[in-house]
Amino acid sequence: MSNLLFQNARLIDPEAKAERIGDLRVIGGEITEIGASLSAPAKTHVVECRGKCLAPGIVDIGVKIGEPGERHKESFRTAGRAAAAGGVTTIIMRADTKPTIDTPETLAFVLSRAREESRVRVHAMAALTKGRMGREMTEIGFLQDAGAVAFSDGDAVCVNPKVFSRCLSYAAALDALVIGHVQDPGLSAGAAVTSGPFATKQGLAGVSFMAERMGLERDLALVEMTHARYHADQITTAAALPALARAKAAGLDVSAGISIHHLTLNELDIGDYRSFFKVKPPLRSEDDRIAVVEAVACGLIDIISSMHTPQDEESKRLPFEEAASGAVALETLLPAAMRLIHSGAMDLPTLFGALSLNPARRLGLRAGRLSLGAPADLVLFDPDAPFVLDRFSLLSKSKNTPFDGARMQGRVLATFVGGDVVFERAR
Amino acid sequence: MAFAAKHLLGIEPLSKVDILSILDLADQYVSLNRQANKRSDTLAGLTQINMFFENSTRTQASFELAGKRLGADVMNMSMATSSIKKGESLIDTALTLNAMHPDLLVVRHPSAGAANLLAEKVNCAVINAGDGQHEHPTQALLDALTIRRAKGRLHRLNIAICGDIAHSRVARSNIMLLGKMENRLRLIGPKTLMPAGIETFGVEVFDDMRKGLRDVDVVMMLRLQKERMDGGFIPSEREYYHRFGLDFEKLGHAKPDAIVMHPAPMNRGVEIDGTLADDINRSVIQEQVEMGVAVRMAVMDLLARARRASEDGGVMA
Numbered sequence A: 001m002s003n004l005l006f007q008n009a010r011l012i013d014p015e016a017k018a019e020r021i022g023d024l025r026v027i028g029g030e031i032t033e034i035g036a037s038l039s040a041p042a043k044t045h046v047v048e049c050r051g052k053c054l055a056p057g058i059v060d061i062g063v064k065i066g067e068p069g070e071r072h073k074e075s076f077r078t079a080g081r082a083a084a085a086g087g088v089t090t091i092i093m094r095a096d097t098k099p100t101i102d103t104p105e106t107l108a109f110v111l112s113r114a115r116e117e118s119r120v121r122v123h124a125m126a127a128l129t130k131g132r133m134g135r136e137m138t139e140i141g142f143l144q145d146a147g148a149v150a151f152s153d154g155d156a157v158c159v160n161p162k163v164f165s166r167c168l169s170y171a172a173a174l175d176a177l178v179i180g181h182v183q184d185p186g187l188s189a190g191a192a193v194t195s196g197p198f199a200t201k202q203g204l205a206g207v208s209f210m211a212e213r214m215g216l217e218r219d220l221a222l223v224e225m226t227h228a229r230y231h232a233d234q235i236t237t238a239a240a241l242p243a244l245a246r247a248k249a250a251g252l253d254v255s256a257g258i259s260i261h262h263l264t265l266n267e268l269d270i271g272d273y274r275s276f277f278k279v280k281p282p283l284r285s286e287d288d289r290i291a292v293v294e295a296v297a298c299g300l301i302d303i304i305s306s307m308h309t310p311q312d313e314e315s316k317r318l319p320f321e322e323a324a325s326g327a328v329a330l331e332t333l334l335p336a337a338m339r340l341i342h343s344g345a346m347d348l349p350t351l352f353g354a355l356s357l358n359p360a361r362r363l364g365l366r367a368g369r370l371s372l373g374a375p376a377d378l379v380l381f382d383p384d385a386p387f388v389l390d391r392f393s394l395l396s397k398s399k400n401t402p403f404d405g406a407r408m409q410g411r412v413l414a415t416f417v418g419g420d421v422v423f424e425r426a427r
Numbered sequence B: 001m002a003f004a005a006k007h008l009l010g011i012e013p014l015s016k017v018d019i020l021s022i023l024d025l026a027d028q029y030v031s032l033n034r035q036a037n038k039r040s041d042t043l044a045g046l047t048q049i050n051m052f053f054e055n056s057t058r059t060q061a062s063f064e065l066a067g068k069r070l071g072a073d074v075m076n077m078s079m080a081t082s083s084i085k086k087g088e089s090l091i092d093t094a095l096t097l098n099a100m101h102p103d104l105l106v107v108r109h110p111s112a113g114a115a116n117l118l119a120e121k122v123n124c125a126v127i128n129a130g131d132g133q134h135e136h137p138t139q140a141l142l143d144a145l146t147i148r149r150a151k152g153r154l155h156r157l158n159i160a161i162c163g164d165i166a167h168s169r170v171a172r173s174n175i176m177l178l179g180k181m182e183n184r185l186r187l188i189g190p191k192t193l194m195p196a197g198i199e200t201f202g203v204e205v206f207d208d209m210r211k212g213l214r215d216v217d218v219v220m221m222l223r224l225q226k227e228r229m230d231g232g233f234i235p236s237e238r239e240y241y242h243r244f245g246l247d248f249e250k251l252g253h254a255k256p257d258a259i260v261m262h263p264a265p266m267n268r269g270v271e272i273d274g275t276l277a278d279d280i281n282r283s284v285i286q287e288q289v290e291m292g293v294a295v296r297m298a299v300m301d302l303l304a305r306a307r308r309a310s311e312d313g314g315v316m317a
Helices: A077-087 A104-117 A139-144 A161-173 A197-202 A210-225 A238-249 A260-264 A286-297 A333-342 A348-363 B017-035 B058-069 B090-098 B114-119 B137-151 B171-180 B211-212 B237-244 B274-278 B283-317
Strands: A003-013 A018-027 A032-037 A044-048 A053-056 A056-063 A087-094 A121-126 A177-180 A231-232 A255-257 A304-305 A380-388 A407-417 A421-426 B048-050 B073-077 B104-109 B123-133 B158-162 B185-189 B204-206 B218-223 B258-259
Touching: A003 A348, A032 A139, A044 B274, A053 A348, A056 A077, A056 A255, A056 A304, A056 A333, A056 A348, A056 B090, A077 A087, A077 A407, A077 A421, A087 A348, A104 A121, A104 A139, A139 A161, A161 A177, A161 A210, A197 A231, A210 A231, A210 A238, A231 A380, A238 A286, A255 A286, A255 A348, A260 A286, A260 A304, A260 A333, A260 A348, A260 B090, A260 B204, A304 A333, A304 A348, A333 A407, A348 B104, A421 B258, B017 B171, B017 B283, B048 B058, B048 B090, B058 B073, B058 B104, B058 B123, B058 B137, B058 B283, B090 B104, B090 B114, B104 B114, B104 B283, B114 B123, B123 B283, B137 B171, B137 B218, B137 B258, B137 B283, B158 B171, B158 B204, B158 B211, B171 B185, B171 B258, B185 B211, B204 B211, B258 B283
Parallel strands: A003 A044, A003 A053, A056 A087, A087 A121, A177 A231, A231 A255, A255 A304, B048 B073, B048 B104, B104 B123, B158 B185, B158 B218, B185 B204, B218 B258
Antiparallel strands: A003 A018, A018 A032, A053 A380, A380 A407, A407 A421
8 A cells, every 4th residue: 555646637526516637645545635736755656647537436336246156257356357447446236146145144255255356345235135035124234234235135126015114114223225126027027128119119028117117106105104215226217207306305315326328328229139238127218318317417316337237148149038137337337427428418526426426425435535534446537538349358257238349438547446556557 | 133131030121122022023923833833943952941939830831832832942940849948049059050051041939039130140041930029021021912912002002900019020010011112001909909109100090990990991900919918908809809800890991892811820700700701802811821922932032042142242252
């Protein structure tokens, strides 16, 4: 852990909602000084930033890691390397592993593997119900003590409102954050795309966008009843936004996220059955995409995540409806998010609010800030550098990205965790 | 001949000229098929594999006969009872067959896009014989040929497609084809059997048979695909027949010379009155079967020609 001095950086401060050119000093893994023309004493490693952007590292909620159970898709080592290359300094991993992270023992195993193997920080969610079956709640208290930062059954929606409301009540007493997947399971059953002209033309089974509003409205009603701390994993449709706004205005402890794919792609990108574009919930119409980009810009949707879901080639080389859902995105999150900057939809401090500050705050982590005393989890990136993505250049073990062959603008130059370099692009 | 496509995956990518090329050639094959000697050697030496992942007696027989009349070596693989049950993936099956050097691969599969996926992985020409709820292009082509021969033209007709539009690949391919040929299309059926957003496809949507059939030239009935239903799309078969089944009374709202079509197999007394289906003055259902063989011969002939042309081009280059 060396002393670092970042010189001549474009500092992106999501807390102050501002950016400026300046220097930033790191001592003992923490940010200790920010200002103009800071001195460089002996034994200081100087990073000349040449006016490139320095921002708090990304805190990525909802990353699927294949350990335990599916290490052939992604391991802690490969996920950690991919995250570092993508400017993600904290991974919040999902509980939908095999077996499910639903006991303190499994959680302890996962966290120790992560410590051994990952270059970036890893926290874990735990399941809300045993086996994510929606019947019995997990040991929320013990799991919290063992380090679980949030509780979620992932995309296995707890169908029984009685069970779900008890989980919320119990979690509320422990001040635990519950993350819900707000897609009505009955309406969504069997669907591979969003219903509408595209689904009809391609002959694919679709689900109405209304399934999301239904899922959200149910969960919000139960949150109002139980006073739980609640986060909706992905809000991807315009129809769900008014309900979210009402809940926030009513003072419920509610936040919402969205995946980078729903902000940068729409259903037409699926084209002739390209299964790398099959995600959960399915990609939406362009009208919906525009609405949710605005919702992120104005802060109604709080958090952008990668929803990194590695799938091997075999799971994707199938007819669209049979293919597995999900896309890898740890390495493409930041370049894809730069599309929102280059299109003028938002500014960099707002973007890093959604990528770094808001998720850290929501989970009670000290990261995500560019302020004195904060851990030196930092990403240095060139917001304009153009490149064409080759999926086989990804460090993830699985290569299922929808951005293969896409022209992108914005590249990570270096990533730091606690003041240590975890990634540096050869210049 | 202007037909240069490598595969026939759907009607959507075809141009008007492509469609007319197929129909014109099919007309010639109708004449051949009516002769005593029906044999041609157009596809002699070529191998055609029919790969049916869904059971189908009629379509498979039609493709088989079409290939044999053109002199191809035809092999039928009924995949519904084969290695797919042993867990082999679609692509592995395709690669296995590809290694046997077929020239034409006819595929029916329960998943939309399966034919597209195969076409990316094999070297031969792929003909989509129905993929999930996506397309069934040869059915639309044989319907078009039937209409053209019965009505003398394939444009500026009022055509009604009735029944289970939502689950029907036949309906999708017909909407594409008849739309491209500039006809007026009406879709008639209960709201629960209409796919989302269909009104953006340049069609008029009706849920009343009598209004929808008014003054149409062609009535295309669809099979009520019971096996595709999750349940609960319609209250009962008898209510469906009462409101949407085609009988002489409802047909009375159409033009006096309107023809009645059905892709078969029919559910008599569910979507169509049995006597009406058999009435040779109104029903062209048997002609559709005849046109089916001719259209499939034309499609395979054209794809084989395009293949030879590209191979010759390859040698010269």
